[in-house]
Amino acid sequence: MSGLWLIAACWIALAIYWAAAARSAKPSAERQGGLTRSQHLVTLAAAAALLIAPRWPYPLSLTVIPHGPAAAGGGVALCLCGLVVAVWARRTLGDNWSSAVTFKQGHELIVRGPYNYVRHPIYTGLLLMSLGTAVAIGRLHAWIGLLLCVVGFWVKLRQEEALMVRQFPDRYPAYRRRVKALIPFML
Numbered sequence: 001m002s003g004l005w006l007i008a009a010c011w012i013a014l015a016i017y018w019a020a021a022a023r024s025a026k027p028s029a030e031r032q033g034g035l036t037r038s039q040h041l042v043t044l045a046a047a048a049a050l051l052i053a054p055r056w057p058y059p060l061s062l063t064v065i066p067h068g069p070a071a072a073g074g075g076v077a078l079c080l081c082g083l084v085v086a087v088w089a090r091r092t093l094g095d096n097w098s099s100a101v102t103f104k105q106g107h108e109l110i111v112r113g114p115y116n117y118v119r120h121p122i123y124t125g126l127l128l129m130s131l132g133t134a135v136a137i138g139r140l141h142a143w144i145g146l147l148l149c150v151v152g153f154w155v156k157l158r159q160e161e162a163l164m165v166r167q168f169p170d171r172y173p174a175y176r177r178r179v180k181a182l183i184p185f186m187l
Contacts, residue, residue: 003072003136007079010129014083017090024095031102036159043152050145051133065138075136082128089114089121101159109168111175117184119175120160123153124182157181 055061065071090097092113096104114121130149134142164172180187 003076006076007129007133007136010076010079010083011133014086014129017087018099021090021097022099025097025104031098031100037100040152040156040159043148043155047130047145047148047152050141050148051130051137053141056139056141060139060141060144062140063138064140064143065135067138071138072136075132075134078132078135079129080132082125082130082132084125085114085128086122086125089125093122101156101163103163103167107167109164109171109175111179115179117179119179119181120153120157123157127153127182153182 050056050060092115093110096107096110098104114124118124127146127149130146134146161172161176165176168175
């Protein structure tokens, strides 16, 4: 059970960092509409509910990975790795960051740091954290939550990429050909 407390601490630390870092973001020049934003927000909200709510009825309560030290330790390790990746990516993005699909005033195309390995390293980090959470919880509801996270972030990254191609028509397509979206050298 201590593994779940450590995972919760990782998520809380990320939320605190995100809230503090959000204050330094540049003003928006272009922002997605509410309907478009809701496409990924609803999916991610359902994912979060499945990942964090402790009790679910059968069959969602079925054990996929038995509880034990290996699952707890592996889950914590994945969650910590994801936290490091997400914070590294957020720091690298700097004042270009936004929680919504947004183009900032004076927006730069960031291709250094973790963005040299994947185009959406914040999502990679959050997915690692979600994977660690699912491993540590071990129940079907958490794995469905992880799957919904993948879907939600995939929808959002497609929206972001359409914006980036429009704003950086020469540079972004070349970057996209060179760097994978979420998993280095694979996806």
